[in-house]
Amino acid sequence: MIDFINSTLRFATPLIFASMGGLLCERAGIATICIEGIILVSAFTSAAFDYYSSSPWLSLGAALLVGGVFMLLHAFLTVRVKSDPIISAITVNLLASGMTPLLMKLLFSNSTNTPSLPQENRFLPVFIPFLSSFPIIRHFSNHLSLVYLAILLPFVIQITLTNTRWGLRLIAAGDGPEALVTSGVSLNHTRFVALFLGGCLMAFSGSYLAIGHSSQFIRDMSAGRGFIALAAIIIGKWQPIPTLVACVFFGFTDALQIELQSSEMLNLILPAQFIQSLPYVISLVVLVFAMGRAKPPLAIGQTSR
Amino acid sequence: MNSFLKALSYFLLFFFSDAAYPSSSLKVGLVLDKGGKDDKSFNASAFSGATEAKKQLGIHLKVLECQSDSAIAASLRTFAQHNYDLIIGIGFVQQSPIEEVAKEFPNLSFLLVDAPSSLPNVRSVIFNEHEGSYLVGVIAALTTKTNHIGFIGGMDIPLIRRFERGFRAGAQSIEPRIKTLTYYVGASSDAWRNPTKAKELALGQFSKGVDISFCAAGSSCAGVFDAAEESHRLAIGVDSNQNWVKPGFILTSMVKGVDLAVFQTIEQKLKGRFKPGIIHLGLKEGAISYSLDQYNRPLISAQVEKQTNAIRNLIMKGTIVVPDYYKENQRDQSK
Numbered sequence: 001m002i003d004f005i006n007s008t009l010r011f012a013t014p015l016i017f018a019s020m021g022g023l024l025c026e027r028a029g030i031a032t033i034c035i036e037g038i039i040l041v042s043a044f045t046s047a048a049f050d051y052y053s054s055s056p057w058l059s060l061g062a063a064l065l066v067g068g069v070f071m072l073l074h075a076f077l078t079v080r081v082k083s084d085p086i087i088s089a090i091t092v093n094l095l096a097s098g099m100t101p102l103l104m105k106l107l108f109s110n111s112t113n114t115p116s117l118p119q120e121n122r123f124l125p126v127f128i129p130f131l132s133s134f135p136i137i138r139h140f141s142n143h144l145s146l147v148y149l150a151i152l153l154p155f156v157i158q159i160t161l162t163n164t165r166w167g168l169r170l171i172a173a174g175d176g177p178e179a180l181v182t183s184g185v186s187l188n189h190t191r192f193v194a195l196f197l198g199g200c201l202m203a204f205s206g207s208y209l210a211i212g213h214s215s216q217f218i219r220d221m222s223a224g225r226g227f228i229a230l231a232a233i234i235i236g237k238w239q240p241i242p243t244l245v246a247c248v249f250f251g252f253t254d255a256l257q258i259e260l261q262s263s264e265m266l267n268l269i270l271p272a273q274f275i276q277s278l279p280y281v282i283s284l285v286v287l288v289f290a291m292g293r294a295k296p297p298l299a300i301g302q303t304s305r
Numbered sequence: 306m307n308s309f310l311k312a313l314s315y316f317l318l319f320f321f322s323d324a325a326y327p328s329s330s331l332k333v334g335l336v337l338d339k340g341g342k343d344d345k346s347f348n349a350s351a352f353s354g355a356t357e358a359k360k361q362l363g364i365h366l367k368v369l370e371c372q373s374d375s376a377i378a379a380s381l382r383t384f385a386q387h388n389y390d391l392i393i394g395i396g397f398v399q400q401s402p403i404e405e406v407a408k409e410f411p412n413l414s415f416l417l418v419d420a421p422s423s424l425p426n427v428r429s430v431i432f433n434e435h436e437g438s439y440l441v442g443v444i445a446a447l448t449t450k451t452n453h454i455g456f457i458g459g460m461d462i463p464l465i466r467r468f469e470r471g472f473r474a475g476a477q478s479i480e481p482r483i484k485t486l487t488y489y490v491g492a493s494s495d496a497w498r499n500p501t502k503a504k505e506l507a508l509g510q511f512s513k514g515v516d517i518s519f520c521a522a523g524s525s526c527a528g529v530f531d532a533a534e535e536s537h538r539l540a541i542g543v544d545s546n547q548n549w550v551k552p553g554f555i556l557t558s559m560v561k562g563v564d565l566a567v568f569q570t571i572e573q574k575l576k577g578r579f580k581p582g583i584i585h586l587g588l589k590e591g592a593i594s595y596s597l598d599q600y601n602r603p604l605i606s607a608q609v610e611k612q613t614n615a616i617r618n619l620i621m622k623g624t625i626v627v628p629d630y631y632k633e634n635q636r637d638q639s640k
Binding site: 007011116215220221 | 340341343344345461486487488489491492495498499500501502504505506508509510512513524525527528530531534535550551
């Protein structure tokens with residue numbers, strides 16, 4: 001049971017970072033289906049940077065910068081050049097998927113993966129002394145620092161969005177861009193900042209995958225997590241806390257799927273493919289029956305004016 | 306679009322216009338699948354076999370990597386149109402493209418690795434993965450302290466089930482009550498490059514008491530090796546010798562001699578002894594083995610090595626018949 005919960009948390013962490021980043025961008029009124037691409041470039045950046053610097057924190061910093069800059073490309077295309085956000089995002093995804101093997105080839109003369117990093121150069125589990133003195137919670141206090149950060153992040157974002165001037169402006173950029181412009185705030189500036197920060201948050205996810213949970217970058221290692229994160233945003237109706245719940249739920253179905261595979265009885269009745277498709281089946285069911293109407297930010301999907 | 310085609314044709318012209326090689330030498334075209342020549346495993350092995358042939362036999366070699374499955378037929382056909390004497394396709398996804406192109410060019414020779422074909426100008430090489438998996442299963446059963454071992458497959462396909470079946474049978478031949486826990490990374494081709502998911506699967510196995518896990522999941526195996534290192538358990542590598550990746554945590558690797566198959570076929574073609582048909586390569590031919598080198602020497606005792614080699618000899622002689630998922634499944638279907 002304890003292993004199961006820990007596994008759920010580890011699965012949910014990259015999804016939480018990715019969806020929180022996506023949420024910021026979408027709330028600012030820019031459709032952002034390029035989370036997948038940002039995860040890839042940031043995962044590659046952290047693995048490559050860590051190889052040369054041997055410092056996970058520096059590498060995380062580099063990944064944040066690259067993630068943010070890549071989102072600025074998306075921002076430039078959608079906000080400044082006013083191209084269609086879906087097309088722009090697909091461009092970013094394709095660029096990420098094609099560029100990373102090319103750079104790997106140039107840097108490490110290997111187009112499939114970066115060199116494996118030794119354990120001491122990666123993020124290591126952190127014991128929280130305060131938590132570890134409690135009887136049950138003790139078992140959950142041996143995670144990477146990024147895992148704890150992921151759980152706190154949605155609450156920080158919730159408070160920032162509803163209680164700061166910057167957050168309210170960001171929401172206005174998504175729900176009523178005209179009102180924002182009328183009140184004399186630069187719409188473009190608000191959106192640029194939102195997308196840059198969103199890219200930084202998504203980059204946490206890439207770093208977690210490359211130098212936290214595993215020890216190298218492998219081509220296309222995001223394996224669809226960017227799109228699952230997008231689904232979590234929609235299920236969470238673009239609200240940070242419900243999105244967090246959706247992410248944990250996806251982590252839960254992933255962990256559950258592993259548990260089910262180990263049950264010999266179930267394996268005889270159900271083919272493995274069925275068990276492996278459970279996360280997607282369950283999310284479809286949730287979307288259809290339990291959700292009601294999704295309310296995206298009003299300006300989303302429109303080309304900027 | 307037009308300018309794109311123009312650029313493409315210039316590129317191809319450039320690609321095929323190097324007339325520097327002597328016209329007498331054998332022209333060999335090698336088409337790799339998605340993994341590419343740096344996959345440290347299957348394609349890498351084919352590539353090293355072909356480059357070795359180039360070095361030793363002085364052939365003319367061109368290599369194409371296909372980034373998508375739909376590019377395979379086009380790459381094969383390009384070689385055929387330029388009269389390459391021997392065209393090699395690596396991986397089971399190349400089966401239908403090779404057959405398609407081989408029919409169009411009946412005068413050229415083809416080599417298909419990992420899938421069967423009975424066309425008159427195609428030689429197809431199939432490896433007896435189950436024999437090697439049986440052997441590493443034996444090693445795992447002799448080494449385990451918990452009597453509980455694991456298997457982690459990439460995508461759930463018959464080829465990978467063949468590994469699993471052999472592995473389980475090998476372990477049970479040593480200790481009938483041994484438990485084998487089988488997990489698959491996924492049901493799509495993402496499963497070959499999802500190390501974080503594979504790591505989670507391995508951690509799940511280890512927490513249930515598994516102490517040795519055999520991974521047949523392409524690039525995803527990196528995650529299993531990481532998990533073994535963190536939990537201080539053992540993993541078994543696949544396709545190429547992967548012992549060096551995490552010394553001390555990789556018990557052994559099940560090695561598939563794709564390089565050997567490629568080299569031998571090129572050599573035979575060169576000497577005019579190319580034979581079409583389906584060829585099975587296994588322990589007896591030296592195309593399948595388990596790896597033992599300085600990295601895993603401390604993990605495998607002399608006793609274990611002796612016992613494993615004795616079983617290997619029995620398989621080679623045919624005394625032990627290793628269960629083959631392909632054959633078992635055919636029988637099931639015909640019932």
